[in-house]
Amino acid sequence: MIKKILQRFYLVLIFVLLYAPIVTLMVLSFNKSKTRSKWGGFTTKWYVELFKNEQIMNALYTTLIIALLSALIATIIGTAAAIGIQAMHRKFRTTMMGVTNIPMLNADIVTGISLMLLFIAFRFSLGFSTILLAHITFNIPYVILSVMPKLKQTNVSTYEAALDLGASPVYAFFKVVFPDILPGVSSGFLLAFTMSLDDFIITHFTKGPGVDTLSTKIYSEVRKGIKPEMYALSTILFLSVLLLLILVNIAPDEKPDKHKAVTARSIRRHKAGRFLLRKVVPVMMALVVIVGGFFYGSKAATGGDNQVIVYNWGEYMDPETITMFEKETGIEVVYEEYETNEIMYPKIQSGAIAYDVVCPSDYMIQRMIENDLLAEIDFDNIPNIRNIGDTYMDQSRQFDPENKYSVPYCWGTVGILYNKTMVDEPIDSWSVLWDEKYKDNILMQDSVRDAFGVTLKYLGYSLNSTDLDELEAAKKLLIKQKPLVQAYVIDQVRDKMIGNEAAIGVIYSGEAIYTQWENPNLEYVIPKEGSNVWIDSWVIPKNAKHKENAEKFINFICRPDIAKMNFDYITYSTPNEAGRQLIEDPALRNSPIAFPDPEELANCETFKFLGDENDALYNELWREVKSK
Incomplete structure (x- = not known):
């Protein structure tokens, strides 16, 4: 009896381990909310959106x-x-x-x-x-x-x-x-x-x-x-495979033995299985290849050399704007995404792929300029640059001194997001990240520059410091903080904070706007010690093959209505002043998160490229922090 119970328990455990993740995924496919941390009600709209x-x-x-x-x-x-x-x-x-x-x-x-x-x-x-x-x-x-x-x-x-x-x-x-x-x-x-x-x-x-x-x-x-x-x-893929396996297994491996009694049902099952394996599956495979070949052939035929190859962050542009650009100009957009500046840079440096337009962050643009990887932009082909605010063009001079290589696209800050139901005091300082009463309720960015930047500003130093004593002090403080940290995360901070899984998290301002829509109890603040204010800008690599098309694309993105569409889609602050005026909701147009007052940015800095040696030093110190 006990043996049978254990066998059944073991079988159930195996099935749970194998299929619990799949069941979770299937449930999330019917969740009206985009975040996994909040059930927004039942919906099938994601299946409709999938095919669109x-x-x-x-x-x-x-x-x-x-x-x-x-x-x-x-x-x-x-x-x-x-x-x-x-x-x-x-x-x-x-x-x-x-x-x-x-x-x-x-x-x-x-x-x-x-x-x-x-x-x-x-x-x-x-x-x-x-x-x-x-x-x-x-x-x-x-x-x-x-x-x-x-x-x-x-x-x-x-x-x-x-x-x-x-x-x-x-x-x-x-x-x-x-x-x-x-x-x-x-x-x-x-x-x-x-x-x-x-x-x-x-x-x-x-x-x-x-x-x-x-x-x-x-x-x-x-x-x-x-x-x-x-x-x-x-x-859909899981259910398709499951259905295929069921259909395949309804047919016996061999023909029914003529010496044994057979039923009409077994004969039908055998014929159905043979028909599936010999006719349906091969025809479906052939259709996929034919349709795919037609798709790629038509793309090659319509694309030609009249194209622009764009390399951008993941989910960093409204897909509809790309469609609009193609319709209005007749230029095909070949669009590719990357995850970090550090993944993007080696591809540009190697020259293996000739991208026409790329959207790096401030310090990476500086590095690319210093290594002669960028082409000067002909601003006569970008009249819409007049829509970019002077404040952002001036700020760009920190990494592009003569404003010859870049056009601002998005900007924002790094700050603290906290849950007002879990924090019983107003927060205005980075010091809260070292407060022991929030142990296991603190989320830190799993990024060497962001983690050290936060700590250096808290200590009163520049987030671009290369002083060994200052960096050593920051390292010791990060090690001291480590027992208090629930997790080092990147984008997971968004879902965790929405789901009330942590009280405090270091987050980018654009993500903070989205989290407040999903959870009104969340509050964002730029600490008084100062923080990082960043700018992502469009640049043209030196080996670009379609430079003129690249400039047309940048000019299109700088159009007010397009800037507004992209802001609505990604919720990151736009430097396009004319585009900002098109935002219908006054609360969003004047949001202190998206568009903070200049006084709040007084102590903020932009990351700079510190050189390969200092980058290696930062990475070594970060490894020491993570290994403790």
Whole structure:
């Protein structure tokens, strides 16, 4: 009795561990609120929005097409290679199998970087074709591994007998050998398809602008939070796979035994299963490839050289504005997203991809200027720059001294977000982050410059300090604070604060506006010691191939109505004064969070690039903090 109870408990536990995350995701797909921390009521709108979201649907098409094509091609090549290896002398066969197994044992990141460098060396343009080649490459060994055991089981004498009876080698192979190895070929295809469908790392290193798979698309959204549309898509994919498995399993593996009693139901199940496997699934795969091929072919035909390649933060622009720009100008926008300045910079520095427009932050723009990576902007082509406030153009001189390389896009501050129901005092200082009564209720930014910037300002120093004594003092204070911190987070601070999971969090002002919409008990403040005021600006890399189109794009973004649309979408402060006047809600137009008074910014500074040596020093000190 006890044994049965334990067995059932173990089975239930396994199912909970396997399917609880999936069930959670499915529930969130019906949550009216965008945040996972708050149930806003039942809705199906995310399923409707999913099919309207061009970026997600493109990523889905790309994922399926890459997986199908790479699996098919890898299966053909891998099967042929397995036959060749099997025909070798035993010594050479062992050596070849060892060489074949190396890619499977190799770390994905090594394979991804190696393939990227190979493509760059041979001047391949990173994009759909390089992802496909990469996937075929890493799939072939898995096909060989699946086919080889079946080849070893085949009877060579049967093949030779077929040849003796006058069959051609090709005919004999397909009639004698191929049926025997078909299970291995099928499993090799399915394994290759699964590996390709699930890959992220190799795709990440070999993809080009405007090409995303579901894995890279989801990764690019992590900084701003996963869209509910992704929950809906994941639910549909899970249910589709579940349905397919059910249908496949309704058919017996073999035909009904004529010597055994059979029922009409079993015959129907067998016929349905055979029809599904032999007709429906192949037709669906063919349709995906054909539709995807038509999609990519039409994109290539309409795109041509009249395009602009944009590299921007995730979820940092209203997609509708891109559609409007394409309709008004006839210029195709190839849009790609990144997560941090530090991920963006190496791509620009390497020159592997010629982006036309990029949106870095202040200190990174300074670094790019110092390393001669940016082209001067022809402001005669950007008349709408007059809409950018003089205050922001002057502030930009801190990282672009002559205002020759950048045009401000968004700005904001870093401050403290606190829950008025959990904090019984007004907050106006960074000191609260070291108050022991808020132990395990404090959220810190998991960012070296933000964490040290906060601490340096609290100590009365510059957040751009390179003084060893000042940095050492900041490090010791961060280590002292660590037992009080609930978690080091980036965008998770938003959901945690909305869900009342913490009392205090360090947050960006644009995120603070959204959190207040979801939870009115939250209050944002810029501490009296001062903070970071940041600016993200548009720049044009020196190797841009469509500079004139890039300037047209920047000019379009500086248009008042477009600036207002982007503000509504991302809730980060706009430096576009004319766009700000178009904001209908006076409370939002004059929000002290989005547009604080100049007095509140008196002690604020903009991050500067401190040089590679000082960057390394900051990172080393941050590692010491995190390791304690």
